[in-house]
Amino acid sequence: MSAPLRLDFTSDNVTGASPEVLAALAAANAGTVASYGADPLSEVLMRRAAELFERPVAILPVATGTAANALALSVLARPFEAIYCHPAAHVMTDECGAPEFYTGGAKLIGLPSVDGRLTPGQLAEAVGFARGMGVHHVRPAAVTVSQASEWGTVYGLAPLRALCSAAHELGLRVHMDGARFANAVARLGCSPADATWRAGVDVLSFGASKNGALAAEAVVAFDPSLAAELGLRRKRAGHLWSKMRFLSAQLVAYLDGGLWLRNARHANDMARRLADGITALPGVTLAHAVEANEIFVAVPPTLIGALRAAGYGFYEWPPPAGVAAPVARFVTAFDTTAADVDGLLAAAGLGHR
Numbered sequence: 524m525s526a527p528l529r530l531d532f533t534s535d536n537v538t539g540a541s542p543e544v545l546a547a548l549a550a551a552n553a554g555t556v557a558s559y560g561a562d563p564l565s566e567v568l569m570r571r572a573a574e575l576f577e578r579p580v581a582i583l584p585v586a587t588g589t590a591a592n593a594l595a596l597s598v599l600a601r602p603f604e605a606i607y608c609h610p611a612a613h614v615m616t617d618e619c620g621a622p623e624f625y626t627g628g629a630k631l632i633g634l635p636s637v638d639g640r641l642t643p644g645q646l647a648e649a650v651g652f653a654r655g656m657g658v659h660h661v662r663p664a665a666v667t668v669s670q671a672s673e674w675g676t677v678y679g680l681a682p683l684r685a686l687c688s689a690a691h692e693l694g695l696r697v698h699m700d701g702a703r704f705a706n707a708v709a710r711l712g713c714s715p716a717d718a719t720w721r722a723g724v725d726v727l728s729f730g731a732s733k734n735g736a737l738a739a740e741a742v743v744a745f746d747p748s749l750a751a752e753l754g755l756r757r758k759r760a761g762h763l764w765s766k767m768r769f770l771s772a773q774l775v776a777y778l779d780g781g782l783w784l785r786n787a788r789h790a791n792d793m794a795r796r797l798a799d800g801i802t803a804l805p806g807v808t809l810a811h812a813v814e815a816n817e818i819f820v821a822v823p824p825t826l827i828g829a830l831r832a833a834g835y836g837f838y839e840w841p842p843p844a845g846v847a848a849p850v851a852r853f854v855t856a857f858d859t860t861a862a863d864v865d866g867l868l869a870a871a872g873l874g875h876r
């Protein structure tokens with residue numbers, strides 16, 4: 524009997540975990556091991572991370588992306604400092620003030636752009652303004668970029684390098700929210716090192732939960748001297764797992780044999796299939812370029828109704844400037860099948876009858 528078609532395209536968080544990750548958890552369950560990260564699997568993870576990024580790194584597993592982002596930013600900005608981000612960034616809109624809380628009050632400042640990506644020019648302008656205000660304004664300290672962005676776009680390597688080098692010249696450090704880092708690397712076809720520290724990223728939130736893990740993310744600092752402070756902050760924040768082997772087991776399995784990239788490539792391929800199919804329907808246009816596993820399309824209201832009537836789950840999103848039609852967001856994942864996508868396309872097609 525074939526599996527029922529997936530109806531829920533709201534997020535890549537609605538997925539289960541990859542069988543490889545579940546098997547690794549079961550294997551890690553045996554026996555007693557040292558707690559709080561002193562176990563053999565956590566040591567394997569340290570080595571794997573250094574291999575993956577082609578240099579020594581500090582890697583600190585945590586269970587949520589919000590924890591990874593807020594901890595990462597807490598070592599980059601002090602309470603009277605500024606962190607620049609896109610206004611739609613997860614850190615700005617979806618973390619209930621965790622970055623402000625963990626930094627002790629640093630201010631997030633949104634820099635709008637049409638495609639979810641920041642540019643060196645707007646960063647320079649914002650920093651220039653801040654410095655002109657002297658003691659009255661928060662001091663520029665960091666910029667955070669989402670890769671892939673909240674609008675499904677991906678920074679190319681050259682624009683990323685340009686943004687990071689502008690940030691460093693301005694005296695800022697760079698954080699990357701990589702909740703969908705795998706999807707971005709799959710899109711770019713480059714090494715994880717090229718996609719991060721070689722481009723100028725200082726600290727990465729390495730996501731895994733959306734792409735095959737059960738609940739595992741990690742803060743990766745490319746300056747290992749940040750490890751001690753991050754370790755203290757993680758403990759103080761209540762995010763140091765006593766049974767760390769279970770976080771490490773997920774991340775090791777996620778990296779083993781390239782599962783993370785295989786999963787992400789598949790999710791991106793499914794997004795392409797969905798985007799190509801849905802934009803072939805009359806009146807449907809892309810609201811943002813599809814470069815990872817999120818699809819934003821401006822659609823006729825009848826299509827929204829047809830999909831809802833067929834039981835499909837997806838979000839309606841604020842349309843970008845100049846778009847009058849409703850915008851629907853669909854997210855594909857590592858376990859989305861071609862049949863799932865075709866089922867959605869067939870239901871969408873009924874919206875035009």
Ligand SMILES: Cc1ncc(COP(=O)(O)O)c(C=O)c1O
Pocket residue numbers: 536586587588589590592613614669672673700702703732
């Ligand atoms: C861009 C981005 N960053 C971070 C996260 C992590 O969020 P959570 O704290 O729910 O794991 C998400 C999840 O939706 C996300 O989309």
